[in-house]
Amino acid sequence: MTAGAHPRGLPDFVARTESGPYRDLAPTTRLVLALSMALFAFVVRGWTGPLLVLALVVLLAWLARVRRGFVPYLLATLPFVISVLLINTFLYPDATDVMFTIGPVSATASGFTDAVQTALRVVAFALSVALFALTTPTNLLVADLERRGLGRRPAFVLGAAVGLVPRLLRQAREIAEAQRARGLDTESTIWRRARGVVPLAGPLVVGALSDVEDRSMALEARAFSAPGRRTVLRTQPEGAFQRAARWGLVVATAAVVVASVAGYLRWLP
Amino acid sequence: MTLHLDSVTYRYAGAVREALRDVSLEIGPGHAVGIAGASEAGKSTLCLVAAGLAPQTIGGRLEGRVTVDALDTSATPPHVLAQRCGILFQQPATQLSATASTVWEEVAIGPRNLGLALDEVIERTWAALAVLAIEHLADRDPDLLSGGQMQLVALAGVLAMRPAYLVLDEPTAQLDPAGTAMVGRAIEGLAENGASILIAEQKSDLLAALCQRIIVLDAGRVVGKGSPEEVLADERLEEWGVDAPAPVRLRRTLTAAGLPPELVL
Numbered sequence: 427m428t429a430g431a432h433p434r435g436l437p438d439f440v441a442r443t444e445s446g447p448y449r450d451l452a453p454t455t456r457l458v459l460a461l462s463m464a465l466f467a468f469v470v471r472g473w474t475g476p477l478l479v480l481a482l483v484v485l486l487a488w489l490a491r492v493r494r495g496f497v498p499y500l501l502a503t504l505p506f507v508i509s510v511l512l513i514n515t516f517l518y519p520d521a522t523d524v525m526f527t528i529g530p531v532s533a534t535a536s537g538f539t540d541a542v543q544t545a546l547r548v549v550a551f552a553l554s555v556a557l558f559a560l561t562t563p564t565n566l567l568v569a570d571l572e573r574r575g576l577g578r579r580p581a582f583v584l585g586a587a588v589g590l591v592p593r594l595l596r597q598a599r600e601i602a603e604a605q606r607a608r609g610l611d612t613e614s615t616i617w618r619r620a621r622g623v624v625p626l627a628g629p630l631v632v633g634a635l636s637d638v639e640d641r642s643m644a645l646e647a648r649a650f651s652a653p654g655r656r657t658v659l660r661t662q663p664e665g666a667f668q669r670a671a672r673w674g675l676v677v678a679t680a681a682v683v684v685a686s687v688a689g690y691l692r693w694l695p
Numbered sequence: 696m697t698l699h700l701d702s703v704t705y706r707y708a709g710a711v712r713e714a715l716r717d718v719s720l721e722i723g724p725g726h727a728v729g730i731a732g733a734s735e736a737g738k739s740t741l742c743l744v745a746a747g748l749a750p751q752t753i754g755g756r757l758e759g760r761v762t763v764d765a766l767d768t769s770a771t772p773p774h775v776l777a778q779r780c781g782i783l784f785q786q787p788a789t790q791l792s793a794t795a796s797t798v799w800e801e802v803a804i805g806p807r808n809l810g811l812a813l814d815e816v817i818e819r820t821w822a823a824l825a826v827l828a829i830e831h832l833a834d835r836d837p838d839l840l841s842g843g844q845m846q847l848v849a850l851a852g853v854l855a856m857r858p859a860y861l862v863l864d865e866p867t868a869q870l871d872p873a874g875t876a877m878v879g880r881a882i883e884g885l886a887e888n889g890a891s892i893l894i895a896e897q898k899s900d901l902l903a904a905l906c907q908r909i910i911v912l913d914a915g916r917v918v919g920k921g922s923p924e925e926v927l928a929d930e931r932l933e934e935w936g937v938d939a940p941a942p943v944r945l946r947r948t949l950t951a952a953g954l955p956p957e958l959v960l
Contacts, residue, residue, distance in 0.1 A: 432814070646752045
């Protein structure tokens with residue numbers, strides 16, 4: 427049976443396409459860009475890699491109108507950044523250019539320089555990923571990858587995996603509230619809270635496993651194992667230039683990685 | 696054209712005892728058949744067997760024959776069966792795919808899995824939402840709905856597959872009274888419009904309102920069958936672990952209080 431077009435058509439909230447110099451890019455292009463920037467920040471040593479990537483992230487974030495969304499990602503890097511700054515500044519091996527001394531340890535200039543470069547690299551990496559995450563909903567990425575031939579199983583795994591964390595957190599909160607209602611202490615000392623993890627983790631794990639069985643049957647009842655390609659709902663237009671640029675970026679990133687590993691980029695500051 | 700179970704015995708993989716024993720039933724076009732029974736009586740197993748998920752998807756051993764419009768469920772691929780016989784489970788949340796960001800996309804998953812033309816996916820999705828009168832939920836996040844709304848979305852997802860038969864496994868068991876009423880009304884609407892339904896349910900009032908025929912299971916066997924009036928008024932109902940519907944309980948109470956039976960409706 428073939429149906430005609432429904433008068434209501436594909437809803438706007440499904441068909442939506444974003445606009446703007448960055449948001450016009452296909453999700454796959456954004457993913458390639460994010461991974462390239464993250465790799466570039468790590469493999470190009472010194473100041474060049476992280477500073478170039480940070481400048482690019484700031485520019486793209488401005489184009490994509492992303493503002494405060496970066497804050498949680500920056501906060502997430504904070505423990506690592508602080509530990510890198512402390513350890514490298516005070517315990518840098520073989521460094522003799524002492525800036526100042528506190529008790530038995532001395533801060534060295536070369537250690538501090540390396541620490542700042544490493545910290546910038548971590549921040550650049552985090553913000554590259556954050557830019558992608560903040561601008562590209564998972565369903566858009568999955569739809570774009572499916573349009574390019576990704577199978578239904580990997581597409582489902584990708585989509586479900588991204589949604590798993592918030593779902594488990596929600597379930598954990600519900601279980602914790604239920605356990606608290608039965609008198610479990612989850613808010614006093616660390617030791618007591620640690621003991622409270624066991625009655626929380628048990629139902630969470632068992633529930634998650636049971637959910638998998640139910641969900642797989644429900645999916646099977648909706649033809650998940652049907653042969654052939656799934657219907658794609660969204661088609662985001664993509665010009666030849668973008669396609670070429672994406673492949674160019676992949677090749678350029680691979681070249682930079684090889685050049686860096688081979689030591690051809692040591693001349694960069 | 697019928698959904699037909701012929702002397703079906705089924706045992707789960709690794710189980711010692713059969714979960715169903717020598718069960719036969721038939722659902723014709725536009726018929727609604729209810730399955731009553733206590734917990735562990737075999738109601739959910741019967742639903743899985745009727746929908747073809749057991750043994751094809753979950754394993755186990757089936758004796759006898761299950762056919763959906765003459766297709767043997769043991770030899771028909773699940774995606775083909777899914778277009779003939781849809782199944783709705785108890786838990787609303789775990790029936791959702793966890794990958795769709797809106798209700799509309801959730802309901803469209805089945806037709807998309809079939810690889811239908813986009814126009815047909817759109818038509819089926821809107822139609823399924825319209826049948827259950829939940830078009831207003833189309834742009835909502837499925838994970839943030841109430842239990843009753845989630846169950847309706849799951850049902851819409853099944854309806855979008857356009858199955859000839861609906862198997863409903865205690866669709867209101869996990870719902871609060873408001874959700875139960877919401878889903879109950881929707882299922883009654885489907886039955887009034889001629890859907891062929893096999894429904895397992897603890898709530899005998901819903902079975903009485905919905906079904907032309909009821910079978911009662913106990914330890915996997917059919918121990919009672921007939922019209923709702925016959926089965927739900929049977930003196931052995933409580934013995935089988937089934938609560939009598941409210942009118943039957945009222946009638947019994949009045950009779951026990953000494954009211955002459957001819958005066959009790």
